[in-house]
């Protein structure tokens with residue numbers, strides 16, 4: 411059975427039947443899927459530079475201002491410059507720490523929202539998405555609640571479009587396909603909406619200006635505008651990086667928190683163990699969860715690792731394409747391969763207790779953030795969001811699955 415919703419699981423099953431290197435043709439495009447760490451080493455270490463490019467896609471062309479954000483810009487000097495701005499200026503440790511108050515306020519808002527629905531079943535998915543979005547947006551720009559609301563719906567639509575190949579992408583030689591399918595029209599409409607919101611916000615930031623107060627909170631846009639001012643970036647480049655950050659930074663954190671909570675609720679003994687740890691560490695803090703004590707949350711860290719093994723938010727990473735001919739093309743590693751993991755399908759955070767496997771891309775059987783040149787530049791911020799939200803949820807609430815009556819009585823039909 412084809413499980414389109416979980417392509418990584420489908421590839422795992424196909425790899426079991428056809429081997430770790432498979433050729434897949436979708437429309438006019440050729441993909442090679444690598445499902446073993448051995449083949450991945452070839453692609454990600456030996457031919458790393460060759461695979462540091464991204465394919466041209468309609469959504470990235472339009473929404474990422476002609477593919478000039480970090481995620482979709484071609485590998486080369488411009489990308490290297492953006493990557494440096496990102497890792498040094500935007501997403502380094504000091505900057506991530508400076509967003510602490512935002513993370514705390516948003517997690518607290520989520521807790522208040524849950525508390526106000528005490529005793530009833532709740533749908534955490536949307537709430538977690540909104541909260542992750544607000545953390546990233548508030549770290550990036552000064553936007554009021556109305557602007558944030560417009561951005562959420564626009565970016566949710568963008569994520570849907572940007573997270574897969576459109577029919578028009580699969581048949582690049584049919585130049586009219588984006589028009590015939592209506593894809594270009596739809597993407598351009600979203601792009602106009604994104605543009606309008608970002609232009610307004612950029613204008614406000616410019617008008618507020620730099621008052622020389624070094625202690626003032628600096629968001630991503632304030633920093634990017636300095637690079638615009640010195641001529642390193644154009645206004646469109648600035649907007650492309652913002653779009654990138656909104657899209658790459660929201661769904662990933664929200665999905666990780668949601669999966670971690672789902673696994674814990676499905677595994678009550680692990681939920682209790684995690685809760686006991688969080689409550690012991692923050693026993694005397696009242697309702698305050700102090701990030702400075704996160705090094706004591708050893709079990710919670712294992713839970714996050716295990717969640718990212720079983721449910722990486724970008725299981726196929728972001729597509730790459732090889733710029734030159736070489737022996738191995740395209741790759742995908744599966745964190746559920748029984749060759750590398752005992753009881754690969756089970757949620758067992760303890761498996762990481764004795765293991766040195768970390769997120770940094772050194773262990774190719776486990777790369778939830780990717781590896782090498784295109785590795786996620788925002789591991790720190792992503793993990794900080796996930797850790798704080800989980801600690802707050804576990805500290806303040808008890809969770810259990812709602813009881814669903816699967817055997818309705820004849821009268822309720």
Ligand code: HEM
Nearest residue numbers: 481658659662663724727728778779780781784786788792
């Ligand atoms: C749990 C959270 C996160 C996970 C699991 C995650 C995972 C990933 C993965 C798998 C990639 C693709 C790597 C590749 O193609 O080899 C990626 C790229 C990227 N991520 Fe993340 N991410 C997370 C959070 C974030 C956040 C919070 C931001 C920004 C605020 C962010 C920004 C980016 C960017 C800009 C790229 C593109 C890098 C490039 O192409 O050079 N991510 N991420």
